[in-house]
Amino acid sequence: KFLYLTGLRVGEAIALKWENIDLKKGLISFYNQKSKRYDIRPLLSPAIELLMEIKLNTNREKVFIYTNTSCIFFYRTQAHLWGERDENGNLKKERLRKYHLHQLRKTFISTLVASGVSLEDTQVFSGHKDPRTTLAHYVEYRYNKIAERVNNVVEFSLPQ
DSSP: OHHHHHOOOHHHTTTTTTGGEEEETTTEEEEETTEEEEEEEEHHHHHHHHHHHHHHTOOOOOOOOOHHHHHHHHHHHHHHHHBBOOTOOOOOOOHHOOOOOOHHHHHHHHHHHHHHHHHHHHHHHHTOSHHHHHHHHHHHOOOHHHHHHHHHHHOOOOOO
């Protein structure tokens, strides 16, 4: 849930400590592993609520505990939700390999754009230095939506 609500990379979320989170201001500071710099990012309300719930139920320094069984849990959940089975009832693993935790980041970023969040704001949430990175790797164009928006704004008339 946290990855989906923040767009953080898996490693960035795993490294988070409570001292990096200001729930009152709704801000999170973390080490951006890809750019090798520290970033500050706003938190959405559902992410703040989730973090408050986690904080109430733990007293550890780190926000999340990561173990090898975390991945096993993810793949079991994935198998339950999307797994196809062969004639013997065994999971077809080819299908499972298509899904990774990083896809939650892509879903988060794509959802921002699809909901009308500007490219600049999406770039801030994703932590990209260059908006072309956001466009090239995370934004799935929905051409019918683009045409619909343009038609609502611009009125074209054929010359007589």
